[in-house]
Amino acid sequence: MSALPATAASTAAAGPPPILRVEALDVRYALDGAVIAAVRAVSLQVAAGECLGIVGESGSGKSQMVLAWLGLLARNARIEGSVRFEEQELLGLPAAALNRIRGSKLSMVFQDPMSSLTPHVRIGVQLGEVLVHHAGATWSDAQRAALHMLERVRVPDARRRLREYPHELSGGMRQRVMIGMSLMCGPKLVIADEPTSALDVTVQAQILALLREVRAQSGLSVVLISHDLGVVASLAERIAVMYAGRVVESAPTLELLRAPRHPYTSLLIQCAPSLHGARLDRMPSVQGLPPNPLEPEIGCAFAPRCPRVSERCREERPPLMRIDGVAQVACHHPLAP
Amino acid sequence: MTQPRESLLEVRGLRVEFEGRAAVDDVSFDIAPGEVLGLVGESGSGKSTLARALLRLVPAARGTVSFRGTDLLRCTGKALRRRRRDLQIVFQDPLASLDPRMSVGEILAEPLEIFEPALGAREQGARIAEMLERVGLAPQVAGRYPHEFSGGQCQRIGIARAMMPSPQLLLCDEPVSSLDVSIQGQIVNLLSDLQRDLGTAMLFISHNLAVVRHLSDRVMVMYAGRIVETAGVSELFAAPVHAYTRALLAAVPDLSTALCPPGEPLVYSYER
Numbered sequence: 001m002s003a004l005p006a007t008a009a010s011t012a013a014a015g016p017p018p019i020l021r022v023e024a025l026d027v028r029y030a031l032d033g034a035v036i037a038a039v040r041a042v043s044l045q046v047a048a049g050e051c052l053g054i055v056g057e058s059g060s061g062k063s064q065m066v067l068a069w070l071g072l073l074a075r076n077a078r079i080e081g082s083v084r085f086e087e088q089e090l091l092g093l094p095a096a097a098l099n100r101i102r103g104s105k106l107s108m109v110f111q112d113p114m115s116s117l118t119p120h121v122r123i124g125v126q127l128g129e130v131l132v133h134h135a136g137a138t139w140s141d142a143q144r145a146a147l148h149m150l151e152r153v154r155v156p157d158a159r160r161r162l163r164e165y166p167h168e169l170s171g172g173m174r175q176r177v178m179i180g181m182s183l184m185c186g187p188k189l190v191i192a193d194e195p196t197s198a199l200d201v202t203v204q205a206q207i208l209a210l211l212r213e214v215r216a217q218s219g220l221s222v223v224l225i226s227h228d229l230g231v232v233a234s235l236a237e238r239i240a241v242m243y244a245g246r247v248v249e250s251a252p253t254l255e256l257l258r259a260p261r262h263p264y265t266s267l268l269i270q271c272a273p274s275l276h277g278a279r280l281d282r283m284p285s286v287q288g289l290p291p292n293p294l295e296p297e298i299g300c301a302f303a304p305r306c307p308r309v310s311e312r313c314r315e316e317r318p319p320l321m322r323i324d325g326v327a328q329v330a331c332h333h334p335l336a337p
Numbered sequence: 338m339t340q341p342r343e344s345l346l347e348v349r350g351l352r353v354e355f356e357g358r359a360a361v362d363d364v365s366f367d368i369a370p371g372e373v374l375g376l377v378g379e380s381g382s383g384k385s386t387l388a389r390a391l392l393r394l395v396p397a398a399r400g401t402v403s404f405r406g407t408d409l410l411r412c413t414g415k416a417l418r419r420r421r422r423d424l425q426i427v428f429q430d431p432l433a434s435l436d437p438r439m440s441v442g443e444i445l446a447e448p449l450e451i452f453e454p455a456l457g458a459r460e461q462g463a464r465i466a467e468m469l470e471r472v473g474l475a476p477q478v479a480g481r482y483p484h485e486f487s488g489g490q491c492q493r494i495g496i497a498r499a500m501m502p503s504p505q506l507l508l509c510d511e512p513v514s515s516l517d518v519s520i521q522g523q524i525v526n527l528l529s530d531l532q533r534d535l536g537t538a539m540l541f542i543s544h545n546l547a548v549v550r551h552l553s554d555r556v557m558v559m560y561a562g563r564i565v566e567t568a569g570v571s572e573l574f575a576a577p578v579h580a581y582t583r584a585l586l587a588a589v590p591d592l593s594t595a596l597c598p599p600g601e602p603l604v605y606s607y608e609r
Contacts (some may be wrong), residue, residue, distance in 0.1 A: 057517035171380075198377035200544065205588035227517065230590030255601075257592055271518045272592050275574060283529075283551050285522025289487050330489025 010189075017047035017087065019189050019221045025060070025081035027068050027245075035295045038064040040245040043320075044080075051215065051222040053236030055229050055252070055268070059290055061245040062225050066191050070108060071098050086188065104134040107182035111194035113174035117166040123177055124162030130184040146185065153180040153210060172203035179190055179210060187256065189221040196231060198329075229272045233257060238326075241265050244291050244301035247320060251327035261323060261334040263308050300332070308333045344403075345370045346391075346506060351400035353390045360386045362399070362562040371536040375553030375570070377546060377585065383562040384542045388508045391540075392582060393417070393426055403603070404506070416543050425499035429511035431491035435483040441494055442479030447470070448501040456570070471534075472497045472527060489520035493527065500531060506538045507531075517565065521545075525552060546589055550574055551583045558582045 027039035039061040040045075045053045056062045066131070069075045069083045069090060083090045085106055090098065111118045118126060127144030127149055137145070143162070150158035153176040166174055175195060178203040183192050192211070196204035212235060215222060226232045232239055233253055240250040241262065249262040260266040288305040291297070305312040312332050320330040325336065344367040353361040361383045368374050379385050389395045391402055393409065402409040404420060412420055428434040435444055445465045449456055456464070468475035472493040483491055492512060499507055509528065513521040525548055533536055549570075551555055556573045558566040558581065566579040577583045600602050 057519060123586035170519060190476070199505060201546075201588040201590075202379065202584050205590070228590065229518075230592055231594055234590050268518065271522055273518075273551075274591055275543060275547055275586060275589055275590075276591065279551060279570075283525040283548070287523075287525065289489070289520075292500035295542075 010306040016048055019050075019086060020046040020223070021046045021082075021084045022065075022069065023084075024083040025065065025068060025083065026079065027064050027073065028078045028080075028088040029074075029076055031294075032077070034294050035302055037245055037297070038077075039068065040291065040297070042245075042247055044240055044247060044250065046221050046223060048188075049219045049221055050238065051224060051236045054225045054242060055074070055228075055232050055239055056242035057227055057290065059244075059293065060242040062242050063193055063211035064245075066108075066193060066223065066225060070102060071095070072105070084285060086239075093293070100134070103130060105188050107185070107190050109182050109190060110173075111132045111176050111180045111197050111313075113171060113198070114166060117174060119166055120128030121165070122206065123164055123166065123169070124161065125182060127162075127177070129279065130181055134185050148175070149184060149299075150182040153177070155180070155215075170203075171199055173207060175199060175203075175207055176210065179207070179214070181288075183214065183218070183243040186218070187220060189223065191223045191225070193225045194227070195224070197226065197228070204231070211235060229268055231259075240267065243298070245293070246330065247328070248302065248330045249328065251329075255327060259335070259337045261327065261329040261337065262302075262331050263306050263333075263335065264302050266335055267307075300330075308335075338513060342369070344368065345372075345405065348391070348400045348402040349403070349488065351387070352398045353386050353388060353395055354398045360399075361390060361397075364559075364562075364568065366557060367424065368538050370505065371532070371538050373539045373541055375549035375556040376540060376542045376559060377544060377549050377556060378559035379585075382559045384559055385510050387424050387559070388510050388540065390419075391508065392426060403459060418451075421446070422502040423505045424506040424508065425504040425506075426510060427492070427495050427499050427512045429514050431515065432483060433493050434495050435498075436493060437483055440482055440532055441469075441474075442459045442529075444483075444494065445479070445501055446497055448498065448546075452502045452511065456531070464485055468497045468501060471531070473523075485518055487520075488516050490524060491602065492516065492524050494525075496531070500535075500537070503535070504537060506540065509539055509541045509543075511543055512541075514543065514545065519550065525568060528552065546574075546586065551563065558585070564598065 023043050025039055025042045029036040042065055054062045054192060068079050071090065073079065080090060085101065112271050121189065124143055124146050127146035128139060131142040131145055132138040132139060139152055144164060147158055150161055155161050155173055155176050183201060196207050207264045208231065212287050224235050236253055238252050239256045249265045256265065260269055267286045271286065290299050297314055299314040300318055303309045310333060318330045318332045320328050321326050346368040349365045350353050351361055352395060364387060376384050386395060389568055390397045390435050395446060400565065404423065407420060410418060442465055446461055449461050449464060459510055460567060462552040469476050474493055513524050516524060529552055532539060541549060541552055553570050555569055557577060560581045567580050577586055
């Protein structure tokens with residue numbers, strides 16, 4: 001699976017190999033004879049030490065995509081393409097081999113910390129078993145490591161918390177525990193899927209600060225998924241925007257925010273709520289609705305909602321093309337930089 | 338400002354308890370006719386409980402809720418039912434708040450059957466068609482069912498249902514929180530159109546400060562069951578007084594700050 005369209009190929013021309021390389025990834029579901037395409041031909045890379053943000057609305061395929069990387073999709077999902085983590089192909093890997101990678105070198109933080117923690121197991125045991133399982137640590141060593149980890153993710157009164165159950169912790173504390181758990185084995189890459197979406201804004205700011213701190217300490221790579229451009233922009237060096245299962249734009253964060261090239265990105269930025277500037281008469285929004293994933297894809301998926309649409313957009317799907325330097329955009333009529 | 342005018346709603350010393358603990362504690366405020374009052378606060382601060390207490394969906398332990406001079410908390414029977422048409426609510430989850438077995442037409446007809454039973458079938462149909470158009474849906478959708486619509490469209494139906502009995506006060510409990518950013522604006526604009534065209538007053542509850550800022554005349558900040566700050570919208574966002582309000586405003590991730598040269602953004606920690 002090394003031959004891939006030049007347009008979707010590597011973003012980083014030289015330098016160390018990327019920690020994660022996704023090529024032409026497709027996720028489909030068969031449903032009563034019809035086919036739902038959740039992810040369509042996504043190619044992207046995460047460099048060592050980089051934080052890649054993935055932004056998209058519900059149904060854009062961002063969660064489906066990362067669940068596919070980790071082999072966590074439902075059994076009826078049909079997955080094609082290639083996902084290489086540290087040069088090792090993950091797709092098609094037997095569960096036992098995948099389990100050696102998941103939770104140790106490659107870990108995940110989910111949106112809802114309550115449902116991702118086991119309700120009847122003490123926090124210390126849940127943290128410790130990661131080391132016992134993956135690193136063959138003894139339980140007493142694992143408990144010591146769990147205590148250190150809770151202190152590192154700034155859970156106050158860590159020693160007491162080790163003996164508590166998930167329901168005794170607040171949402172923000174639980175998410176700190178989840179982040180701590182994802183770091184137990186010193187992973188190379190952490191995938192965080194909407195890690196702050198269930199939290200209040202004040203707690204969200206604390207969790208984002210913690211993620212920033214952890215990155216600065218350990219230099220790990222992060223894939224941060226969110227529907228909130230503001231959250232992603234506060235952490236990621238590069239952002240990929242997804243729409244209807246495809247990456248429609250990818251660029252360094254500042255470049256993407258200052259000069260979005262895809263009309264959808266530009267509209268998303270305008271819609272992002274701001275507390276600054278004059279109060280507008282009308283709240284910005286994007287007219288229409290995202291496409292129905294059951295319907296065949298003809299032309300650009302954003303065409304029915306796009307202010308720059310032309311006849312060509314309705315007939316011919318624009319490929320993801322490299323434009324000036326490291327930015328990529330899939331649009332026949334990109335905005336001027 | 339709205340102060341000298343007669344109040345539509347006057348809430349005084351409202352307290353709601355769950356197992357002896359106050360979820361809403363000594364809350365007092367007014368809403369003037371046609372005014373949009375924003376209510377912000379974190380989860381668990383008591384925003385939704387407050388709205389539910391105004392509608393008598395949860396019992397109040399103490400206080401008065403006076404709507405045009407009638408104390409809603411002491412109304413019973415017919416008088417309460419009559420008042421219910423004046424206060425309607427739009428919920429957060431647009432699909433869960435619509436009965437899946439009822440068509441859109443039936444959902445919108447129900448308030449009319451309850452509050453205007455004398456209305457003929459033809460008139461009822463005309464009122465439903467008019468309301469659907471007002472909320473940006475085609476009158477033809479009356480025969481379809483909630484599951485056939487997207488989240489944003491379901492919220493339009495929920496708003497249409499709430500507006501059917503021509504309420505004087507609309508309680509909006511996180512009406513855009515479950516919608517995508519690109520759709521949120523559509524719903525916010527619809528609510529501001531309704532407010533402008535029909536003069537409906539609103540209590541707009543949201544944790545999304547930008548949306549509250551866009552829509553509200555005044556804003557109340559709730560923390561741990563109490564109102565900690567109330568101010569005109571421009572004053573509140575320009576010069577927040579309470580420490581919690583300041584922490585709340587500082588915590589919102591903002592693209593304009595992301596565009597600033599890199600540096601550690603301030604993080605406030607305001608623990609209870």
